Amino acid sequence: MIRLNAVAKTYGAGASAVQALKPVDLQVHQGEIFGVIGASGAGKSTLIRCVNLLERPTQGSVVVDGITLTELGERELTLARRKIGMIFQHFNLLSSRTVFQNVALPLELAGQTQAQIRARVTELLKLVGLEGRAQAYPSELSGGQKQRVAIARALAPEPKVLLCDEATSALDPQTTQSILALLKEINQRLGLTILLITHEMEVVKSICDKVAIISNGELIEQGEVAWFFSHA
Numbered sequence: 757m758i759r760l761n762a763v764a765k766t767y768g769a770g771a772s773a774v775q776a777l778k779p780v781d782l783q784v785h786q787g788e789i790f791g792v793i794g795a796s797g798a799g800k801s802t803l804i805r806c807v808n809l810l811e812r813p814t815q816g817s818v819v820v821d822g823i824t825l826t827e828l829g830e831r832e833l834t835l836a837r838r839k840i841g842m843i844f845q846h847f848n849l850l851s852s853r854t855v856f857q858n859v860a861l862p863l864e865l866a867g868q869t870q871a872q873i874r875a876r877v878t879e880l881l882k883l884v885g886l887e888g889r890a891q892a893y894p895s896e897l898s899g900g901q902k903q904r905v906a907i908a909r910a911l912a913p914e915p916k917v918l919l920c921d922e923a924t925s926a927l928d929p930q931t932t933q934s935i936l937a938l939l940k941e942i943n944q945r946l947g948l949t950i951l952l953i954t955h956e957m958e959v960v961k962s963i964c965d966k967v968a969i970i971s972n973g974e975l976i977e978q979g980e981v982a983w984f985f986s987h988a
């Protein structure tokens with residue numbers, strides 16, 4: 757479902773260049789929850805942002821659901837990105853829009869009718885356990901509720917892949933577990949493939965099928981989570 761072929765990223769040029777990612781190969785199969793774990797500055801954000809080309813790799817190719825994203829022009833890329841949802845550490849909700857309007861946004865951009873949008877947003881809010889909060893503003897919600905809105909928004913265009921960029925790092929342990937449980941449920945119910953980055957082993961232990969360890973821009977180990985914890 758996701759394949760990175762020798763993807764590398766260097767920020768800047770000349771004397772100030774930073775090689776954030778050395779050539780990385782990564783394969784995530786349909787329906788897997790794949791975690792990339794590493795310390796701050798290891799290259800996790802860069803890696804995950806290269807999957808949807810929020811960050812342009814300096815070299816290598818990115819293939820998602822059979823489409824080589826790195827070969828696409830901007831127009832085609834905008835369409836292909838609907839296959840890829842993303843959630844963030846700080847939720848990135850629009851504060852001037854209600855919960856309903858935040859979740860509706862990608863559907864409006866995709867040109868859906870008001871009736872289609874209402875039906876889909878209602879279904880999504882139910883899925884994430886926020887029915888009844890449609891008219892609330894983000895400032896009225898807890899961190900966990902904000903992340904549920906962000907998940908609903910990410911799922912709105914029916915993506916094949918969900919990217920999670922430190923999605924539970926701003927949450928307390930109990931809320932973290934409830935969000936991880938929701939992600940697992942979505943993975944199982946919708947068959948959604950999930951790639952997440954984290955600096956917390958607990959996240960990997962809780963929901964990942966596979967894990968890769970990143971250090972200094974390199975993937976130094978990869979394998980089944982069950983194998984890691986039986987040999988650690």
Ligand code: ADP
Nearest residue numbers: 767774776794795796797798799800801802803
């Ligand atoms: P992590 O997510 O694991 O903390 P990052 O991918 O954010 O790691 O960063 C990897 C390296 O790339 C770090 O040395 C960081 O300072 C550097 N870096 C990240 N983004 C940029 C940028 N936009 N410009 C220059 N250097 C960057």
Ligand code: ADP
Nearest residue numbers: 767774796797800801802805811845921922925
């Ligand atoms: P996080 O660790 O949560 O990803 P950071 O503080 O590392 O957050 O990075 C926040 C933003 O700043 C990111 O968009 C990243 O690409 C950028 N960034 C990180 N390091 C650098 C850097 N050395 N120079 C320029 N931008 C950077």
